[in-house]
Amino acid sequence: MTEAVAVTTGFRSVRIDGNSLLINGKRVMIRGVNRHDHHPDKGKAVSVDDMRADLVLMKQHNVNAVRCSHYPNDSRLLDLCDELGLYVIDEANAESHAWNTSLCHDPRYRETWISRISRMVERDRNHPSIIMWSLGNEAGYGAVHDAAAAWIRSADPSRPIHYEGAVFHAGWETGGVAASDVVCPMYAPIDAIVEYGKNSVGKRPLIMCEYSHAMGNSNGSLSDYWDAFENTPGLQGGFVWEWKDHGLTQRITGGGTRLAYGGQFGDTPNDGNFVADGLVHADLTPHPAMRELAWVHRPVWVTLAGIKKAPQLRVRNHQWFTDLSDYEARWELIVDGRTTKSGVLTVPAVTPDSSVVIPVPTALPANCGEAFVSVTWRLKKATSWAPKGHVVAWDQVALQLQKPVRVPVQKRRGETPKISPRVTLWRAAVDNDGFKMMPHLWSGFGRSLERWLGQGIPTDDADVLSSTTQVEERADGSVRYEHTVVVPEELADLPRIGATFDVPSRFTQLRYYGNGPHENYPDRKASAMLGVWEGAPDELPYLVPQEFGLRTDCRWMEVVDPTTGDVLRIEGDGCLLHMSAVHHTANDLHAANDRTELKRRRALTVHVDIAHRGLGTASCGPDTLERYRIAPGTYTFAYVVSQR
Incomplete structure (x- = not known):
């Protein structure tokens, strides 16, 4: 040999x-x-x-x-x-x-x-x-x-x-x-x-x-x-x-x-x-x-199978050669954004590429508001690519939905810090909107930025269309803001419709009831789960500064002073809102070509949107689907700001 x-x-x-x-x-x-x-x-x-x-x-x-x-x-x-x-x-x-x-x-x-x-x-x-x-x-x-x-x-x-x-x-x-x-x-x-x-x-x-x-x-x-x-x-x-x-x-x-x-x-x-x-x-x-x-890409799906007599879940094994025995499933009952019950989900054997129907593992409490059951699947044992407990799949199923409600007047809480919201249509262009550093490529890729610049959106912002703002100081010290924005046909497909304002710099932490915990947008939110989430404001996660940090379908957002425990709440009044709070303005982000050029402002800039354009993939591919764009028409939205 x-x-x-x-x-x-x-x-x-x-x-x-x-x-x-x-x-x-x-x-x-x-x-x-x-x-x-x-x-x-x-x-x-x-x-x-x-x-x-x-x-x-x-x-x-x-x-x-x-x-x-x-x-x-x-x-x-x-x-x-x-x-x-x-x-x-x-x-x-x-x-x-x-x-x-x-x-x-x-x-x-x-x-x-x-x-x-x-x-x-x-x-x-x-x-x-x-x-x-x-x-x-x-x-x-x-x-x-x-x-x-x-x-x-x-x-x-x-x-x-x-x-x-x-x-x-x-x-x-x-x-x-x-x-x-x-x-x-x-x-x-x-x-x-x-x-x-x-x-x-x-x-x-x-x-x-x-x-x-x-x-x-x-x-x-x-x-x-x-x-x-x-x-x-x-x-x-x-x-x-x-x-x-x-x-x-x-x-x-x-x-x-x-x-x-x-x-x-x-x-x-x-x-x-x-x-x-x-x-x-x-x-x-x-x-x-x-x-x-x-x-x-998750290997297990959980969906609602029916609610006629009692709510049931369908568990689908979306693998082709193995059952679900490598995973442990845990459930949580989420009521009004908070976990009220939890446990291990008992699932019978599910063979490859098949499904079973099981009952929801708990009953809803009496007179509850919004209710969801969330299911998370984790590895039972360590593998060559992940430790024991690694999450491989998650889903959230709505059991009881509630329409957005008006914010009631509460017992007097004291004066709310003054804010100065202004209507805004502008977001710092994402790469799919157009390459801000390479305008010579606008003709072949995302064209939205070119159009918005021509319409004067970044500079004149809400002055390019008709809008009104009504302010109501309420008996409990809270303040209600209502904005009406009229979008004509020629300005269809705007970046956003919303309001923006700064909050006092002592408010540095966030808590919100909406889709999370991670950043999500109208056309990229399937993986987010509704709940009450809290933590530090997002830091820019992209190489080139651009719009970031949004949370969709928020019921409310709170900015918190960690020293005193004071809370400033921004709560949708009869509507769901897309919200963010970061240490940069939209103009700061758009003007910077690199993360090292950004200066972190002391005060958080809050955005409250009734509509926000989806992200799409137009930097090299299809633009945002029509259903995630902003249509012409009249948009009215309101929110109540209060200190707690």
């Missing part, structure tokens, strides 16, 4: 049956992310520990698949995927942005192209985590791709082939079938993929190779995508773009460091912060949208 090499391998089957991708015979939903090699200090020279840290955090947020964008990764990453249990699309290093549609038709590149693809397959074919081979990324579609796909099918007929360029250039329905066994679009809108699924039964499965562009405060309508994936034939998930921001550690004048992006190294030309488009920072600190991702 001259040489012996040992490899770890595994056994599984992957095949396509009509419009379904089957793994071991099961139609597995692809809960994926796109991953680049990146480290804030090492750049692309990542270690095995760095790779493991990426993959472990993915697993902790219910990711089950990785697309190696856009090159074959270090084979040790594939070893880790084999070990931890992550499906992989292994992608060839074949990309030709500047010559997208020409090189693939040039016979001089044929052998090089096939060489890159064949070397990937020959090196990686023993890794069971790989479920598809990808011919590359954004390199047009030509005869070379058909030839490479034919080579793969002869060398490894056990795996399907993926190539977005084939379906982009030749069409979803029947185009590019020689080069792609799946329809794998980039950034397709929801209505387009639903239309394909409904009209293409028996054709190729649709798995989005890139969607929900995660640049800054983003990932609007992620849950809407998953509603489509789960309820439309032929749709089978996809890969969010992308896993991690590409910031690099940079020392700054005066000491300290920052995560820097294009242009901050004196590099010209550059694409600014366009590579700050991840679900996590370069140092793996998660962005708020990671909570939404973990929720839409």
